[in-house]
Amino acid sequence: TLYGKSLPIKNTVIFGGVSQNAQVNAIRNGVDVLVATPGRLLDLISQGIIKLNQIEILVLDEADRMLDMGFVNDIKKILKKVPEVRQTLFFSATMPKSIRKFANTILNNPKEINVTPVSSTAETIQQSVYFVEKTEKELLLVKLLKDSNDRTLVFTRTKHGANKLVKKLEKSKILSAAIHGNKTQNARQRALNDFKDNKIQVLIATDIAARGIDIDMLSNVINFELPNVPETYVHRIGRTGRAGKEGVARSFCSLEEKKDLKNIERLIGTKIKVEKFNPKSTSKA
Known part of the structure; x- marks a missing residue:
């Protein structure tokens, strides 16, 4: 039962x-559990279609990424719309200090439950790192992608960086698409479907857009930029080497990112194999 109601x-x-039409019709038919993105939720509230005054449980899923990627103000607006007396749950793969501090301002004597904290990578994943200057990363990426026809998931830190890489790969005649927070849901789904159907070789993603992506038989992951949260590295490369299958995870590390690499190696408890790259032996695409 939920709120004293019998299933379903x-x-x-x-x-x-x-x-919004189909979504509005579903809401008007009555809803017990509403799963929503902050922007559309606030939009429907402003239209008078949704009221949150009877909410009993509020869940923030992917709380770390949601708050870290610019949704703090939207969350604060939503909190003003829900009853003060409620149960609030944070679901999060990681909890950086800044996010934990914010969480403590909206939670009342919270209990923290940790379920197998992320600290290790699958043995089926072959990991390696290239020490390469920022200006040489695009050249290395093109070389690796042209050396292999396998589908590859590439991670960047920013939306601008993802878009820039798509344009670079287009010039090198490598089919790719980007998914990130500025893309519409339809655009993200279309890019993901094209990737799964082998219509494009490369999917370039930011961390917030890549959460929850599950792609069968994905053999290659490339960290074009290292994440500054070590646990994120484990989540990224965990997109390959699944269900006992083997996978390859390569990372590009510039001088500025060496601290991030050390933090990652400290977390996973192992040194990542170093691969060499000589840009002078590669003609620019």
């Missing part, structure tokens, strides 16, 4: 980037 429970999901 009515639930629906709302998100931006698509027409």
Whole structure:
């Protein structure tokens, strides 16, 4: 039961980037559990379609990324719309100090539950790192992608960086697409479907967009930029080497990122194999 009701429970999901009509119709039919992105939720609240005054449980899923990637103000607006007396849950793969500090301002005597903290990588993943200058990363990426026809998931830190890489790969005649927070839901889904169907070789993603991506038989992951949160590295490369399959995870490390690499190696408890790259032996694409 939920709130004293017998199953089944009515639930629906709302998100931006698509027409709201079907979502509004579902809401007007009555909802027990609502899964929503902050932007579309606030939009429907402003239209008077949704009221949160009877909410009993508020869940922030992927709380670390949601708050770290610019949704803090939206979350604060939503918190003003829900009852003060409620249960609030944070679900998060990582909890950096800055996010923990914010969480403590909106939670009342919270209990923390850790389920197998992320600290290790699968043995089926072959990991390596290239020490390469920022200006040489694009050249190395093109070389690795042209040396292999396998589908490859590439991670960048920023949305601008993802878009820039797509343009670079287009010039090198490598089919790719980017998924990140500025893309509509339809655009992200189309890029993901094209990648799964082998219509494009490369999918370039930011961390917030890549959460929850599950791609069968993905053999290659490349960290074009190292994450500054060590646990994120484990999540990134965990997209390959799944279900007992072997995978390859390569990382590009510039001088400025060596501290991030040390933190990653400290977390996973092992040194990552170093590969060499000589840009002078590679003609620019």
